[in-house]
Amino acid sequence: MTTMTLLVLLIAGHIMADFYLQPSHWISQRTQRHFSAPCLYWHGGVHGLIAALTLALLTDLHPLKVAAYALLLGGSHIVIDGLKSYAGSSMKAFLADQLAHIVVIGFVVLLVWQPEQATISAWLKQSLNYKTLAIMTGYLLVLRPVSIVIKQILAPWSNAIEADKPDEESETTLQAAGQNIGYLERVLVLTFILLNQFAAIGFLLAAKSVFRFGDLRQSEDKKLTEYVMLGTLTSFALTIAVGLLVSSLATQLPVGK
Structure with missing residues (x-):
């Protein structure tokens, strides 16, 4: 054994x-x-x-x-x-x-x-190689670093959205819920890429669209709807890029073959 x-x-x-x-x-x-x-x-x-x-x-x-x-x-x-x-x-x-x-x-x-x-040290030498480290680094990247990049990319639109909303409407959702949803979303996307399950990424995007964009459409706020769509697509695009890079290094995974 x-x-x-x-x-x-x-x-x-x-x-x-x-x-x-x-x-x-x-x-x-x-x-x-x-x-x-x-x-x-x-x-x-x-x-x-x-x-x-x-x-x-x-x-x-x-x-x-x-x-x-x-x-x-x-x-x-x-x-x-x-x-x-x-x-x-x-x-x-x-x-x-x-x-x-x-x-x-x-x-x-x-x-x-x-x-x-x-x-x-023997266990580390046996378990850790550049492929394992590439996967670990990929998951680290799609959390805080990608979140910061998205925030920087969307900064011009974020300022415009906040300017249009009264202060009392800016805290209508659970504190940090959006950030945590983004973390979980990117972890799932990266995992699907490493498992070569690209169809699951489309399912995830469709499911988010049903729950999120339906409410935005009812609010009749076109600017907010476009902002959320831009943020979602940016998050998916960055995570897919990281996932493809990681899978190209970790060749034992389906995408890397």
């Missing part, structure tokens, strides 16, 4: 235990009672059991090592979830909680590795 296979299986077991084998009343009890909630320890036990079964069935580890690694995964889950219960149910707390679990799983996989291979 390869190291990556073991990592994926342990993460799959984590997802099963965290999202399918955890009743809702366990979560409520943990949120209210924190470390004094018995369900917190039952939940950690479920994680440890799944990890133990995975390691025992799919590796040649000594039973004592299997028990030790399973105890590490189950115990760390108890500690992380217990601390997370004090932070509430915010998205930041959820992401930090899941990231902490993944880090622990990755650490266990490193321990399971053969001693001569069990170094972070």
